[in-house]
Each structure stands twice: as C-alpha cells, then as structure tokens.
Amino acid sequence: MTPIVLVIPLLAAFMVMMPSPTRVKATLALAGAVLTFIAALFLPTSAPVEMLWLPGIEVYFLLDPSGAASVLVAVAAFVMIPTLLYASNRVTEHPGAMLALLLAMQAGLNGVFLAKDLVLFYIFWEVTLIPSLLMLGVWGGKARRQTTVKYLLYAVTGSFLMLVAILALRPLSGAASYRIDDLLAVTPLLDLQVQLWLFTGFALAFAVKLPLWPLHSWLPDFHEQNHPSGVADVAGTLYKVGGWGFFAWALPLFPDAARAASPVLMGFAAFTAVYAAMIAISQTHLKRLLAYASLSHMGVVGVGVFGLHIAGLSGAMYLLAAQMVTTGGLFLISGMLYERRGSFELDRFGGLAKSAPTLAAITLIILFGSIGVPGLANFPGEFMSLLGAFQTSAWLGGFATLAVIAAGIYGVNLYQRLYQGKAEHGAVADVGRLELLVLIPLLAATIWLGVFPNPQLRAIEVQSEIAQNQLTRPVAERAPVLDPATTLNPSELSATVRPGGQP
Amino acid sequence: MFTFFLLAGVMIVGALGVITLKEPVHAALSLVGTLLTLAITYVTLQAHFLAAIQVIVYAGAIMVLFLFVIMLLNVQSEPAAPQLSWLRPAAYITGLVAVVALVATIVATRQPLPDAATITATLRGGGADAIGEALFNQFVLAFQLVGVLLLTGIIGAVSLVQRRALEAEQAGSSRSQPSRELTDVSS
Amino acid sequence: MIVMPDVNWLALTPPLILLVTASVALLVAISRRGSRPIAALSIVGLSLAAVFNAVLFAQSQTGALATSFGLRYLADHPALAFNFIILLGTALAVLVSFDYLERGGLEHPEYYPLMLLSATGAMVLVAAGDFIVLLLGLEIMSLAVYVLSAWRQNARESEEAGMKYFLLGAFASAFLIYGIALMYGATGFFGFEQIALTLGSDGFDQGLLATLAALLIVVGLGFKASIVPFHQWAPDAYTGAPTAVTAYMSVVVKAAAFAGLVRVFSALFPDLGPIVLALFSVLVALTMIIGNLAALLQRGLKRMLAYSAVAHAGYLGLAVLAAGDLGTQAVAWYMLAYVLMNVGAFAVLTLIADANDHGDDLERFAGLSQQKPWLAAAMALFMLSLAGIPPLAGFTGKILVFQAALQAGYYLLAVVGILTSAIAIFYYFRVITYMYFRDPEYVTPNVESRATNLAIGVTAVGTVLLGIFPGWWYGLLSVGQRFVAGVAGL
C-alpha cells in the first residue's frame, strides 16, 4: 500500500507528458495530486514494503510510513494540490511539462521521506534534484543558467560526499544491510573518530539542502530566478529536507558524533536563523525576501534538530511540515502579485489592501503563520524547536530565539510595503475564483496546523523517540556487538553476539 | 664472454644508430644490422631455429618491407624539430633513468644458471622440432590466433591502402554541407 | 611429440561464430555493394554468438567451468558476462554504423568484418588463460580498431586518430610484451594458474622482477583502458575516429581491457604485495582527476565524451583495485551500464553532427529540446546516467564500484572519486543546460535513421531499466563458477 504515494504521482506525471489538451493535463495532474493526498492520509495504517533491490551490497527497496514520514508526505501532498492547480493555469509555457515535473518531484520527495534504506534514501534524495533543476533551468529568469549550475554544484558536491559516507558505512560498521534497523544496531558502536568522518559526509549534504550558513547562497538565487508563478518555489520549499536528513539518518546513525558536533552545528543554525532574518529585513525583492525568511526558518529547524532534545527534534520536523504550507503559500501569493504587477520589486507595490482586501487578509494570515504567530502553522514547530534547543544550550537557543524579533520586523515590513500606505502604482484586482481555490486550502492548513498540532506531532514523536533513544543510550546497551568476521553474512547475524562493550 | 660483449656492443651501437641516424635508409639498415646481431646472439643462447627465423622473417621480410615503404614514400631526413625541443633531452634523461632502474632490478634478481648439460638436454639446441613441439602443444591456441591476427592485419592493411573507386565517387558528392546558420529561429 | 589438445568446442563458439561471420561478411562484402546487408549479417552473427554465450552462461551458473586448451582459454562466469557486454557493444555499434557509414561515404566492405574480428579478439582477451593468448587477443582487437580509427581517409582528425592510436598502441604493446617476457623470466610461465602458483609459493625470490613485469603489464593493459598517464591517445583517437567507431572502441575495447585487468589483478597481483595495488591506486586517482578536469574544458561533445571515458576508466579502476568477487562483479556491472549510456550518447551525437562528424559543439545542442524533444530527452538521460544520478544505470554502477573500493579499504580514493564525480556533474549537466535552457542556434540536421534510433531507444530504455532493476544483472553476475588462479585446483 505504501508505494502508492509514489506510484500515483509518477503515473500522473507520465500521463501528463503524453500529448493531450492542456485542460486534460491539468485535470489529470490535479486528480493525481488529490489521489496522492488521499492515499497519504491512509499512510499511518499502511504496511511497509520491503524487497531486496541490489543484492551483493544489500540494498533494499524498503518504504515504511511509520513516524514523521506520514506527516510530511501528507502535508507535502496537500500543498501540492493548490500548487498544481495554480501551475496548470498560470504556467503558459509547456504547462504539461511543468505539471509532470512537479508530480515527479512529489514522488521523489515522498520517497525521501518514506525510504528506510539508506541507499534508497540517497537515490530519492538525489533524483528529486532533477525536476527541481529542470524547473529552474527551463522556466527560470534571466540568470537561470548560472543559478542552475550553482544550485547543482552545491547540491551535488554535498550529496556526493554523503554517498561516500553511505557506502563506507557498511564496510566500516559491518551492518548486515542498508536497512535502517540493521544500521542503527551497529553504527553507534563505531569509534568517535570514524563517526565524525561519516557524520561530516552526511552533514555536508544535509547542510547544503537545509540550508545552513555558509552553504546557503544558492537559495536566494534559486528562488529569485524561478518561474514567477512561484510554483517551482513551492516545490523547492517542499524539497528543503536537510533537516529531515539529520533527523531521520545522521543523528540516530552517529550518536556520538552528533553529540560532539551538536554545539558547533547549533551555533551555525542559530547564526543562520538570525542572520537570514536580518538580511530578509533589508531585501527589496519579494522572492529574495521570502527566500531569506525561509532560510531563517531552516535555521530554526536546524537549531531544533541539533539541540538533540526530543522536543526540538519533533518540533523541527513539525516546522518543516508547517513551513511547506506557509512558505509555499507565500510563494504562490508572490506569483499572484507578480501577475498583477509584473515585478517582484517591493517598490512597485503598496496600498493594495484597498483594492484587494481579501488577498491582503489571506496574505496577512499566512505571513503571520510564517513568522510564527501562535495559533498558526509555524508556531508549534518553532516553539518546540527553540524550546528543545534551549534545554540543550540556553545561550545558543536563546540567540536563535532572537530571530523571532527579526521575523516580526520583516513580516510587518513586507505587509506594509505590499498592502499598506497609498496605492501609488494604482489599484489591482482582488483574488479571482482560481486564486481563492488555491489559497483557501493553504489558509485552512495554516490554521489547522496551528490549532491542532497534536495528531501530527504524535506521529512525529514516534520517530523522535527512536532518535532520542539512539542518542541517549549508553554505549554498552546500544546493540549486540557483532563479530567482524561474520558481519557480512546476514544469516549469522543473530547468532554471533559478543557481550557488550565497544570492540 | 667476449663474444657477448662484442655482440652487445654491436647491438647497442646499431640500436643507437636506429634512433639517431638522420637518413631513414641508414637507420633502417642499422636496424637490420642490429637484428642480424640479435640472430647471432640467439645462436649463443641455443635458439637456432629462432636465429634462422630472425634472419629470414625479420631481417629479411619485415625489413625489406620497411625499406620498400621508405623508398616508396621517399621519406626524407627529418628537419630539426621546431616544436617540442624540450622533448629530446627529457627523453634521454627518462631513458637513462629507465635503463638504470631496469638493469638494477634485473641484476638484483639474478639467478645462477643451470649447468650446461641440462641446458643442452632441455633446449635441444632450440631446433625446429623442439620449437614445433612447444608450438603445437602449449601454443596451439596461440598459433591459431596468430592466424586470426594476421588475417586481421591483412584485411586492415588492404582496406586502408586498397580503397575502391567508391570513395572517389562519393568524396565529391555526398559530403553534406555544414548546417546553415539558423536565422529564422534566432530572429 | 604432439598431443591432441583438449578442445571444448562449445566454450569456443562465441568467438568462433564471430570469426566465421566476419569471414562470410568479408566474402559477401567484396562481391556486392552497400554495407547494410553486411550489417544485418553481422547482427545475425552477433545474436547467434549471444545465444551460445547464453547457453554457456547458464551452464557456468549451474557449476560447469568451460575451459579449453588446458587452462589457456577460460570461459568462466565473468568472462562470459564480459562476452555479453562485448556482443552488446558491438551490436549497438553496428546499429549506429548502419546508416552512418553511408552518410559519411565510409561504406568500404571491410568495415563490419574488421569490427567483428576486433570483437573476436576482445572475447579472446577476456577469456585468456595465459599471457600469450591475452596478448594475441589484445592485438587482434587493437589492430582492427587502429584501422577503423583511420577509416575516414582524407580527414585530418581521422588520420591523426589512427596514426596516434597505432603508434602509441604499438608502443604500449611493446611494454606489455616486455612485461610478459620478464614475467616469464621471473616465474617460467605464461599461464595464469602456474604464475599464480609460483608467485604464491614459498621461497619465491623473484618478487622484484615479477613486480616490474607486473608494472609493465599494467602499462600495456592500462593503455587500452586509458588509465592516466597512459591515456593521452584516448581523447585524440576518440575525437578523430568516425563517431560510430568511437562508440565501439570506447565500450568494447575498454570492456576487454578491464576484463583483462580484473583477471590479472585478481589472479596474480594479490601475491605481489601491496605496492602494485598502491601504485595502481595512485594512477586511478589521477585518472579520475585528470579525466574529469580535462572534460570540463571541452566545448566539443565528442571530445568531452572522450575525456569522460577516461574518467570512467578511473571509476572502473576503483573496482579493479578492490578485486575479489565484489570488484569483479562491480566492473562487469558498471561496464554494461557504461556500454548502454556511452553508446547511446555517441549515437545521439551521430544525429546531431554532420556526416563528417563536424559540428558537435555544445552550441549545436542549444535548444535541442525544442527541435527534437525525444532526442534531447534521450541525451539528457545518458548525460544524467554518466553523471551518476539515480535511479539510472550509471548511478547503480557507481555505487557498486565505490562500495567495492570502500570494502577494500580505499577510503581516500573513494573520496577523490566522489569529488571528481561532482566536477563531472558540471560538464554533463552543461549539455542538458544547452539542450533545455537555451534557444536553438542551429537547425539540427534531419537525419532519418531507424537503426540509430533503435540503438538510442535500446540504450535509453536499458539505462533506465538497468538502473531501476539492478538486481537482475547483478544476480546473474554473482551466481556462477569463476576461475580463480592458483585456487581452482584444476
């Protein structure tokens, strides 16, 4: 049942690519998205699938919807529905291809979340890059090529280093396979030094994608250059899964290294959060502003994750899900504004609340959701992330909390420059029916996620506990130690148990 | 021992001649000399059949082919190289180092010779019968493959040198023009 | 006294069939004009050889080891797997040549026979059980390719390609031969099994000489495999040779060379101590670095692919280093993937460049997605696969290779490999950038070639399928009888 959330979007993507009228394509894509979302709702009750994919190096096709994955998949699938709806109406050049790429991206993303085999995870991680690159390169703005290359180099350099670490993992640890259970049983036993090396490989990949200062500079360009409709930015927002990588893989796999690196990484994340929010204040380009804002959120995600406190872990994942809705929504709104003004320069806006009150109201709610106003989507995650971080390091957690102020500043600045004051550049139309259809679900999700976070959090918490257990278990209790001589023979795994202690 | 050094001296001089003499014909003849000396060396090593083959096939057939081609193509002596002037000294230095390294290795791994009687008994003078036995027992597959190799060489050489009129026909007509600049799309 | 050799005819069928096909094709070719029937005949021969090879392959999976002429011809499991790769590569090259020859005015009758002979040599090399047979296989393969490289006469690049390749090839062969001679001096044998036994025996004191011999042999084989610093012929020869020939030699010659390297490394070198492996690992690192860096500079796609071929030699070298089962399987697996994606890329190239192979600049690819969407999509697929992006075959191959290297403890080398792969992404992706992110600058020639399209289709589908279902080919590789010198006890 689980792979269905991959199969539906992929199938839809293929069907959309077949020659047919745009209307039909749009319907197909939308149907695919809706079905995926419905399927995603059944994920928590779905059984995992597992089969040997690459014998010899023991890679399994293992998709497991338990834990945070089901939440992230569902939220991403939800955000995808309005995004596809908007894309099918607003992307005029090769709409079919754009829809297909969005769907393909979704499939890859779902894979990233659901994969419980490390190599499989890497595959999805990497493959999702392609649609993202194509969207940027084909539909992007003037500097799209340079931006694409930059994005590519950042992403690939990081993830390739992770690949080395992944492939070195089994030979070093003697894990029976790349399935997470097998890995978790033995990787914590690695020497700290080895763990640190491997962790660094993972961390670089995730830090680029998170992104974390100073590996973030692809992000503003990426968003600035993407298609003005903003749909590609939404996809990019969904794809900011560096935090997930840390949460689901790097931390539980290398607990000693994670603890050792925690202060440093927290420092980077806290700095990112504040730094990006500060920069967002001075941006005059709508999408760049949103990019930096989103970078700041990612800093908070990072702080939560690196704090290694269970509240932070759960909160960071929740924030990851919530920002899909809020940041995604804001990017779509930026697309709508662009459609009205033909520009992203904030100087060209102002006073729009008069002529477009509904758009203003919706923007305001989603924007407030984005800057972490309680009762709206981002707050629970942000609160728990910072709270968790604070439990670990009061100073770094406290420093990261300062981003809240800066977020307030850029948030209200943005609103003022868009909607308040006199409409010096003339009036615009208020939201049309399509836009309302696009925004209402996002609005609803913004409120739902802010008011009823608990069901989602409970699902996330299951996985946070796994990570937490790995991180706090004393060395001796972590796992039965395997005899290196027999480690590559899975059949003997259970038989050979050496009494505790590090080898 | 003296014979060896004499042969070695001639051989080395001949070899140096091959790589230094300006006139191609001289160089080729120098190689012929070297190869003949080598044939004599084979005799001293109790490889009589090989010595004969060396003279007949190598110094005879192959070298004649070479000379023939040199004459046919009227290969002139090489003018001083305008480019790559650094290459010659580099080559000499590298060569010198290579010689030292190779000889050092070879000397370091020297082994005592078996006694003369054993040698004579085993090699049987390196006669045709002895070689033939080896060729048709251990080397029977190789021997067959040599056939394939020569076939390939012949086909290849023929195909290069003996092209049909086909080419002349097609050379003029069917070379398609490079695509023209795209004006209608870019404008 | 001459003893009747033990000839296992079945084991010999694949190369024999090719040899016969080549001869028949030659006879047919001389008597009639047009190369297409000969191509068809070649395909038939290749298919037949593949069928017999499949029978042998199945046999070796159930336990039989098909040897012939003592242990001088070893059609063991990996060899048979490489046979498949060679046959596939040759068949694809034939398909690419099908219309290409006519367009370029290259329809000389000896073309397909030479290709088949070369493939025969490659198969001999793969199955060689002693150095003399290996050498002969290599020479048969090479001589034919030298000629094919210079196939387009009166074209500067092609002449240059043929001549450079030949001169350096002969030079390298001389090293190989001298190495074989020294190996004989050190051990007294040419056969792998005896050499391995001798090297591994107690009291063996010719280690230094054997190591020197091994190095010379590495030079000879490394040359064919285009390992740095013996690689420099490759870019020039690949660039100059007619594209269909480049496609052929970039895969078949390389496959055979690596099969030889794997055989030599896994059979002999373990007994030579770590120094050879250490040195080879340095060469592998240099290969990955230089291949990828130089490819970065190229504007012409053919030359870029040539350097990429060098780079991939580095990745294959990683697995060779790992030797052992994992390494051998990794090389064989990667090689199949490489055949598919590389031939595919060259096949696309034949449709973009003009009949003289000119006009393969990146600019020619600008906006290809608008003019020829399917062609562009296929090319993008090949580029992504070559770059090692999942879930395509190139990626799976890469992880197998890296896994093998890491398993063998080559951590630093793996890191070098990965970092250079990141560089590679840049130049592969640049092609995609041109195809998809730019507007057209030239009219792409409208070449109708069903055969080439078929080749592209097969390689594209293969690249995807192999990537998504890697277990199939890997499973075939991992279960079967394998000759291990010195251990087989045959």
Next chain:
Amino acid sequence: MVPTEYYVALSAIIFVIGAVGVLTRRSAIMIFLSVELMLNAANLSLVAYARQWAAAGAEVALSGQAAVFIILAIAAAEVAVGLGILVAIFRYRSSTDVDALSQVRL
C-alpha cells in the same frame, strides 16, 4: 657461460633505446623501427630466460622460445597495419612527420 642477467640487461638497454627512439624520432616510419627494437629486446630476454629455465624442464624452457615465434608474428602484423595506415595518410599528406599530426589537442 654468460649469465642470463647480462642478456636481460642488454635487452633492457635495447628496449629503452627503442623507447627513446619512439620519443625522439619524428618520422612515423622511424618510430615503427624503434618499436621493432623494443619488441626484439623482449624477444632477447625471452630467449635468455628460456635458457635460464632449462632446469625446469623442456616444456617450461621451450615455451620461452616458442613465445618469441608468436611475438615475431605479432610484430609482422603490426608492421602490416602500421605501414598501411602510413601509406594511407601519406597519400593525402605526403609527409610522415608525426608532429604534423597534432591538430587535435587540449
């Protein structure tokens, strides 16, 4: 008798001279000649080692000499192809200078 290493050392010297010849001569045909030197050097060492291995029996010893025979054939085939290429090029170029064949670079 002259020890084997003398012969092999001589062969090494000839081999390297041949190799240096390949590097220094500019005419393709001269390079062919140098390659022939290298092959003959190999042959010399094979013959020398064949005598060395006499103690190991005829099969081992004579295989060295037989290999020379094979290598001779290889040399012949190479020469055939090499000269073929040379002649083919010469038709259009009227030069055997390999330095002129340096258009494809970088």
Next chain:
Amino acid sequence: MSALVSVAALAPFVALLGAVINGAFGRQLKEPLPGIIGSVAVGIGFALSLLAFLALLFSDVTSVSVPLWSYLEAGGLELELGFVIDHLSVLMMLIITGVGLLIHIYSVGYMHGDPGFSRYFMGLNLFVAAMLLLVMGDSFVLIFLGWEGVGVCSYLLIGFWYRERLNADAARKAFIVNRIGDVGFLLAMFLTFKTFGTLDIAAVNEAAGELVFGSAVLGVIGLLYLLAACGKSAQLPLQVWLPDAMAGPTPVSALIHAATMVTAGVYLIARAAPLFAQTPAASEIVAWVGALTAIVAAVSALAQTDIKKVLAYSTVSQLGYMFVAVGVGAYWAGIFHLFTHAFFKALLFLNAGSVIHALGGEQDMNKMGGLGKKMKITGRTSLIATLAIAGVPFLAGFFSKDAILASSLNSELIGSGVGLYLVLLFTAVLTAFYMFRWYYRVFAGAPRLDKKVAAKVHESPTVMTRPLVILAGFSVFAGYLGLPEFAFPNWIAHWLEPALETSVSFRHPSAATEWLLIFVSIAAVALGLGLGYYVYHLKGGALAKRYGSTAPARLARQGLGFDALYRAVFVRPGEGTASGLAVLDKDLVDRGITGSFTTVGLLAQFTGRLQTGFVRSYALLMLAGLVLLVIAVVLFGGLS
C-alpha cells in the same frame, strides 16, 4: 456549579465566531449589522462571564478547569490546552467583556460610515477572543497564544487606517516592540520548562514554592517574564510603542491600549505570583521598572498637545503603578488598580473619541477648549474620569492607587519601599496636574476652535453617550470594592486571595499611620489639581506658553527622547547591520563558496595543457609514468 462556570469557556469562541462571521461576510452586510453581530458576540461573552462570576460568588468553588484539546503532547511537554476560571480570571473576563461590550456599542456610532466598518468589528471581536484566551489560559503556552493574538489584533487595529503611512508605521512599531517582549516570554517559558519540566501554570507555581527562596534561576525567569510584560504593558524600556499606538481608532485605544491588553503584563505577573513571590530580586526590579515608568510617562504627559497622547502617557504611567503593586507583592492591589483603571481610562478615551468625533477628527488640544458646554454628557463624564484618575477621594482611582502606595511602603518582599513610595507620590501630583490640564484644555476655558469646526460641534449620539454614562458610574463606584483594609471591608483582596495566594507578608502599621498616608496622598492630589488650577485657570495658560517651548518641555513632549535614542542606538545600527549582512552575504559568502569552484576551473586549464596533441609527448608521459612506477617499486619494496 462548576458546570455553570465551565460554560464561560465558550466566551472566547463566541467572540471568535463573531470575528469569523464579520471577516467572511462582513463586507456584504449593511452597516449597523456587523456592529450588532460584534456587540452581540461580546455581549454573550459578558453574559457567560457574569454567570461564571455569580456561580463562583455563590459557591465554594474557587477554580474550575476546563480542558480543551491536546496541543503539544510531545517532546516531554505533555501540553493540553485548557482554561482555568478562577476568581482572578473571571474578574478579568468581566472587565474584558464588560468594557469590551460598552466599547463595541460605542463603536457602532463612532465608526459610522467608515468603509472598514466590518473589518473593524472583526478586529475587535478577534481581540476580545484572544484577550479571553490570555486570561483564561491555564498554561503559559496558551497565555502566549492569547498574548501574541492580542498583539496581532493590536497591530491590525492600530494600522486600521493603513493608507496613512504614519498609522502603518505605528502599527509596525507596536508589533515589533511587542515581539521583543515576546522573545522574553518565549525565553521565560524555555527556562521555566528547563527548571520545572512543565509549562502548566498551577504546576509551575506549586513547584516554584518548593524552590529555594530567591534562587537565581527564578530571578532570571522572573526577569524574562518581566521583559515580556514590559513589551505588552509598555513599561520601560519598551514603553515607546504605546503613544504611537494612538494612531488607531479611539475606541480601540480605549479597549486595547488602555483597559485590557496593556494590562496583560500585570496579569501575567499576578498569575505567576507564587513564582515572583519567591524571587525578591526580580520583584524589586519589577517594582522599580514600574515606578520609573510611572514618573517618566507622567513627565511626558505634561507636555503633550494631542488629546489622546496625554491619555496614552497617562496609561503608561498608571500601568507603572500596577507594576509597582505586583512588584512589591501586593498582587491584589495591582489587579484592583487594573480593574478601576479599566473603567476610568476607557471612559477618558471614549470621551476623547467623542470629542474627536464631534470635531471631525481634530486631536490637537490647542484647537479645543470650552467644549464642556456644547457636549454636556461628554464633559461631565470626563470630569468624573479625570477626578477618578487623579485620585480624588471617594472615586475609584483613589482607593486603588492608595492601596498601591500603602503596599509599597509595607511590603516585606522587597527592602525599603520608601523610594518607590516617594516616586509614586510625586507621580500622583503630576497625574493630578496633567489630568487637570487635559480636562481644562479640552472642556473648560475659552474655545480655540476653528470657526468651521466650531459650528458643527455637537454631542455624540446616544449609542455613544450611553456607554459613557455607564462607565462613569463604574468610575465612581468601582473603588468601593477595595476599601482600605485596616478600617473597612476589602472585598476584592479577599476575593482574589485563592487565586493569588503567596508567601508575601506585609507590615501592618498602626491605623494612625495608615490614615496619615491617606491624607498625604489626598494632599498630593490636591497639590496637583491646585497647581493645574493655578497654571491654567488663574494664569490663563501664560505660564504654560512661556515654558511650553523650552528644551525640557520639548523633551517631555517627545517622551523624554526615548524614540530618538532607540533610533540612534538600535534601529539605525540594526538596519545598517541588516543591509550590511545582505551585502556581505552576496559578495563574500557567495563568492567565497562559488570561488572554490573556479579554482577547479584553473586546475582544469592546467590538465588541459598536458594534452599537447603531439604523439611523442604522449609517449614520453607513458614512459615517464612507467619509470616513476618502477622507481617507486625499487624504493618502496617488491614482494613483501
């Protein structure tokens, strides 16, 4: 009984429903309808609150918990949302819904004809809902939810007339300054959680009692909550936003920026009373912050010319009193003053609104005067409110202010309260003075109105004046709920006791001393009023004119220059840092990382040069490569 009380939990949701209806459909509705919807929603809330109050009053139940739904049951937080309705929160609910109801009704008249009529009531209803959450929340998180909620509503309503840049700026400023406070709240919660492992208020209060008296961590927590309170309640150093917040519609100022929201800080500290009672250091700082704010704001109020700004500074000043109260541990007195202040300050603002309404938007007191004759109800109720806030005996403000003064002297939580007492006493003089000035300049004396305006001056409609009268009534009588305890029954202190039970004890001086103190404060009020009478009535404002343009007066008019100071110290450098970082990010970080890629390009150039094109150089490389390999073998060994 508990069930009856529990029903009051519906109040915020009813208000929310009103907001949603107005937000979604308000623009389609004809004018008074949105106002009626809004008023009804708050009215229901008031009725429910009253019901709950009565239920509590006539039963032994002191506190009722109403669980809502699970909110953050993860990460060890185990947080369920729930309301606590006890003697403290029910009082706050009454103030919020009661005063809120009156202001809603008043607004129907005040906002008549405004194009954003429905938006206005949506904002107000939303505010009431959020404010109710704030006071009813049983955990710090829920309080924070309301806390930020009221901040957002405040932002929306200050910037209600967003087309004027100044209004939007003011709203932004309020939001940002509040956010600074919010960070304090967040950090306080984090530290609370770290210390106590829970964010449930009752649990925290209980656990705080078990901690060592005066422990450092409690002090830090207290100070962080104080920072939050300072933000919301406009105390030093975060007081700067409130005067600007007068940019919003006047009823908004009355409800949010006078009666309810700004008192949230006081409420917060009172809620966490057991915690603060354990940390004398933090408490003393709270008190001093309040005292300093009181006097600073009072001084600033002296020189204001805007009818609302005077009231704004006065609010800040009065909030300072409340902070002193909760600082010295007299939590009930803080709440008591909050309670009375809600009435007379709301009344003052509504009166100001009435005046502004009558003058067609004029807010400058220099263009008023003598309005009491034309606007009888407004004038009279203003007088009552002025006297009440000034602390004239027998009016509401007198009792509550006096309770604070007395507590500050008698508290045993802090050291000597004499300093605080004197500051507050002096502030009382100033208060009486500037309030007299305010009243006199607006309602008495000679009219200074523009002629056009003067002709149109009229009393406001009934819908506006009725609330004035009601509030005036409360301004008079509310104080009798908390008569001085030494001689009279003090209902409110006893009522609040169960909710504010702490370990703080007070000295009980003799009745004579108490009486003396009362007379001293009466004297202070008299002094202030007398001074005002002297300056404005007897001297006819000549003194004010002479000194009105001197440097100290200008300084006072600008709120003692805090704005300029912050602009120079925080805003400008902050903006500079922001844009500097932006440049840095683009030029340094980006190029630094991207630059490493270009070095790869240079390396590539180098490797490209190896490929010379000359076959002989290739051969040389092969030979050289081999030689190097051989040398390596010779050097590093053969067979191991």
